[in-house]
Amino acid sequence: MTRTGALEVAVVVGNPKPKSRTLDAATYVATELSGQAPELVVDLADLGAAILDWKDETVAGLVAAVGSADLVVFASPTYKGTYTGLLKLFLDRFATDGLRGVAVPLMLGAGPGHALAPELSLRPVLTEIGGVVATKGLYVVDSAYDDPAAYAHWLEISKPAVTALLGSRTGGSA
Template identity: 90%
Template sequence: MTGLQVAVVVGNPKPQSRTLDAATYVATELSGQAPDLVVDLADLGAAILDWKDEQVAELVAGVGAADLVVFASPTYKGTYTGLLKLFLDRFATDGLGGIAVPLMLGAGPGHALAPELTLRPVLTEIGGVVATKGLYVVDSAYDDPAAYAHWLELSLPTITALLRSRTGASA
C-alpha cells in the first residue's frame, strides 16, 4: 500500500529483544513492508523520564502519525512493562491516530488475556483503533511463524481493509 506509515514500539527493558523481533515480524506481516519507525524504548535510557526531551517528543509524534503501530511488551506481573507505560503516558487522549496492535510475550499461557485486559484499554484511551483482539505469544515460540499464524489469519483481513481505507489504496 502506497504511503503507508508503519511503526513498532517495544517496551522490553532489554535492547534488541525477542519482543522487538516479534513486533517487527507482526508489523511486516500485517503491512507487507518493513516498519518505517522502530522505537526500542530500552535505547532511550533516562531520556524517557525527561518530559522536555526533544527526541522522545519526536518519537511520540512519529508513532502518533503512523497508520499502523504494533505496541509490544513482555508480560511482567501480568501486565506490560513500566517502560512502555512511561512512553504511553506521553500521548494525549487523541495522540494516536492509526490502527494499534497490542502484542505481548510471556512465559506461558497463564497470561494470555494480558494484551486485552491491560494494553488494549490504554491504546484506545490515547486514540488508537484496536480493530482485532490482542496477540499473546509464548516467548519460547517468538521466532516460530506458526505461533502467529492463527491470529494473522483472523486479523489480516480486517487490518488490511482498514489500512486501505486510510491510505486510499485500491484492492
C-alpha cells in the same frame, strides 16, 4: 481523512532489554500485517533516562511520529500480568487523541497463564489514546517468538480487518 500515499508502519517495544525477542516479534507482526518492514522502530530500552524527561525533544519527536503512523505494533513482555513500566512511561506521553492509526497490542510471556494480558491491560490504554484496535490482542509464548506458526492463526483472523482499515487510511489497499 483519507490520504493517498505510502503506508507508515511503526513498532514500539517496551522491553527493558534492547534488541529483544519482543522486538523481533513486533517487527515480524508489523511486516506480516503491512507487507513491508516498519520504517520506524522505537526500542524504548535505547532511550535510557530520556524517557523520564518530559522536556526531551527526541522522545517528543518519537511520540509525534508514532502518533501519526498508519499502523503501530506496541509490544511488551508480560511483567506481573501486564505490560512493562517502560512502555507505560512512553504511552503516558500521548494525549487522548495522540494515536491516530491502527494499533496492535502484542505481548510475550513465559506461558499461557497471561494470555489475556494484551486484552486486559494494553488494549484499553491504546484505545484511550486514540488508537483503533481492530482485532483482539496477540499473546505469544516467548519460547515460540521465532516460530511463524505461533502467529499464523491470529494473522489469519486479524489481517483482513487490519488491511481494510489501512486501505481506508491510505486511499487504497494496504
